[in-house]
Amino acid sequence: ETLSGNPDDVKFVDGIHDDIIASNAKHGAMSVIARTSVERFAESDLSIAEIGAELGVTAILEGGVQRAGDRVRINVMLIDVASEASQWVNDFERELTTENIFAIQSEISQTVASSLQAMMTPDEKSRIEAVPTKSLEAYELYLLGNQRIRRLTGDSLREAVSYFERAIDLDPGFALAYVGLANSLNLTSTRTGENRADYLAPALAAAERAIALEPQLGEAYAALGAIHHYKRTGEDAEPFFLRAIKLSPNDATAHAEYGNYLLSPRGGARAEKAVELLEKAIALDPLSPRSNTWLGEAYWRTGRLVDAEQRRLRAIEVDPEFAYGYEQLAQHYSYLGRFGDAYLYNEESIRLNPGDATAQVRKIYYLTHLGDFEAA
Numbered sequence: 359e360t361l362s363g364n365p366d367d368v369k370f371v372d373g374i375h376d377d378i379i380a381s382n383a384k385h386g387a388m389s390v391i392a393r394t395s396v397e398r399f400a401e402s403d404l405s406i407a408e409i410g411a412e413l414g415v416t417a418i419l420e421g422g423v424q425r426a427g428d429r430v431r432i433n434v435m436l437i438d439v440a441s442e443a444s445q446w447v448n449d450f451e452r453e454l455t456t457e458n459i460f461a462i463q464s465e466i467s468q469t470v471a472s473s474l475q476a477m478m479t480p481d482e483k484s485r486i487e488a489v490p491t492k493s494l495e496a497y498e499l500y501l502l503g504n505q506r507i508r509r510l511t512g513d514s515l516r517e518a519v520s521y522f523e524r525a526i527d528l529d530p531g532f533a534l535a536y537v538g539l540a541n542s543l544n545l546t547s548t549r550t551g552e553n554r555a556d557y558l559a560p561a562l563a564a565a566e567r568a569i570a571l572e573p574q575l576g577e578a579y580a581a582l583g584a585i586h587h588y589k590r591t592g593e594d595a596e597p598f599f600l601r602a603i604k605l606s607p608n609d610a611t612a613h614a615e616y617g618n619y620l621l622s623p624r625g626g627a628r629a630e631k632a633v634e635l636l637e638k639a640i641a642l643d644p645l646s647p648r649s650n651t652w653l654g655e656a657y658w659r660t661g662r663l664v665d666a667e668q669r670r671l672r673a674i675e676v677d678p679e680f681a682y683g684y685e686q687l688a689q690h691y692s693y694l695g696r697f698g699d700a701y702l703y704n705e706e707s708i709r710l711n712p713g714d715a716t717a718q719v720r721k722i723y724y725l726t727h728l729g730d731f732e733a734a
Contacts, residue, residue: 359400361424361431371423372397373501374432374459378419381467383608388471391415392610392643394508398676410439413644417445419470430454432462436473446473456494490572496528496535503538510545510648510682512713518542533575536568540581548588558589576606580615587619595619610643618652621659629659647677651686658690666690681710685717688724697727 360371376393383390391413399409406418421434429451436446446469452458491497503521506514522539525532543561547554562585568578583598585591599616606612617635619625625632636653643649654669670690673683688703701724707717725734 359422361422362426364425367423367425369501369505370425370498372505373498374423374463376501376504377460378434378463378466381463382419382470384606385467385471385608388608389415389642390608392646394610394647395643395645398645406437406442407439414641415439417470417473419466425454428454430459432466434466436470446470454494456492456497459497460490490534491525491529491532493525493529493532496525496532499525499528500532500535500538503535503542507538507542507545510680511711512546515542515546519546531571533568533571533578536564536571537575537577537581540564540568540578540585544581544585544588554589558585558591561585561589562591574605576602576604576609576612578602579605580609580612583612583619584615587615587622587624590624596625608642610639610646610649613642614639614646614649614652617656621652621655627659629656632656633660645676647673647680647683650676651680651683654686654690658693663694679710681707681714681717683707684710685714685720688717688720692720692724692727697724700724701728 360367375397379390379393379396382388383392395413399412402409404412410416410418416439418437418439419434420437421432424431430453431449431451433449434447435444437444448466448469450462450465452462491500499521503518503525506518506521509515519539519542522535522542525535526539529535540561543557543564546552547557562582565578565582565585568575569582572578579598580602583595583602586593586595586598596616596619599612599619602609602612603616613635617632617639620628620632620635633653633656636649636656639646639649640653650669650673654666654673657663657666657669667690670683670687674680674687677683684703684707688700688707690700691697691703692700701721704717704720704724707714708721711717722734725731
């Protein structure tokens with residue numbers, strides 16, 4: 359949580375939260391829940407035991423960040439879910455520099471691993487201790503880009519592209535900013551219906567630049583796999599997803615993107631394997647609307663129709679503003695011949711993201727089946 363009381367610090371603290379999760383997630387010996395799920399408990403009245411049960415974890419790390427002038431203070435507490443007792447408490451107060459922020463995050467991560475008796479490999483330790491940028495301004499722009507990309511609308515994705523580009527202008531060696539740029543460029547054309555070819559070259563260039571800068575950056579390989587999948591380049595995306603998961607075994611996005619790829623003809627329509635990967639993604643990020651939606655599709659492909667509907671409903675329950683979830687739920691009902699329901703859910707998708715060409719095309723399809731040929 360933000361302890362300064364300054365609303366301008368919220369995005370900065372959100373970024374610290376993201377990075378502590380990402381740092382801990384580099385440990386192959388621990389399962390670490392992703393940001394999209396844990397952030398929903400920020401204002402919760404649930405007990406530690408109840409939150410632990412909801413997320414399926416044995417320990418919870420909580421804390422606060424206070425920024426004042428050129429100083430930053432971070433306090434953290436590791437809590438055992440079963441006893442609700444603290445296992446470790448520490449305060450860090452340093453000059454506000456990126457080197458100090460990442461050093462604190464590295465120390466937190468390594469202490470958590472030690473407290474939970476999770477063995478850390480030398481390679482994991484090296485990656486956790488890396489400093490991705492020395493520019494505080496570039497780091498804050500990167501945090502803003504990540505915040506925008508999670509909304510998955512055309513406008514928010516275009517904003518994300520701008521933030522990542524500005525971060526790269528300030529620090530051309532900032533590999534994670536190139537990953538963010540690659541993902542936001544890829545998703546912009548995918549979610550808006552804009553010409554995919556216009557986004558392919560810059561998205562590929564950004565992902566490949568990230569790998570050139572940081573060859574062990576799992577997120578970059580996941581981004582490259584997603585680009586090859588969505589842009590239909592002819593390159594096999596699977597090796598990139600496998601590499602991403604090997605380097606980042608707790609990366610929920612890599613598992614989810616790989617699972618979604620396996621549902622496509624390019625991925626061999628391997629629905630059973632997709633179920634396995636998407637269930638792992640849900641275990642790492644149980645309240646992710648996108649992973650719930652994709653798991654619903656995987657269940658449908660394997661004949662689990664009730665489970666498929668429940669997962670798709672779950673996606674819009676955890677995020678009522680998730681346009682893609684309504685679009686996919688509409689498609690589910692169209693499969694069942696319930697075109698009235700399909701039309702209504704698709705209309706909600708269009709309301710939330712009017713630039714989505716796919717939902718507009720499906721509206722024509724649903725109107726046709728409802729007999730309203732003039733409107734279609």
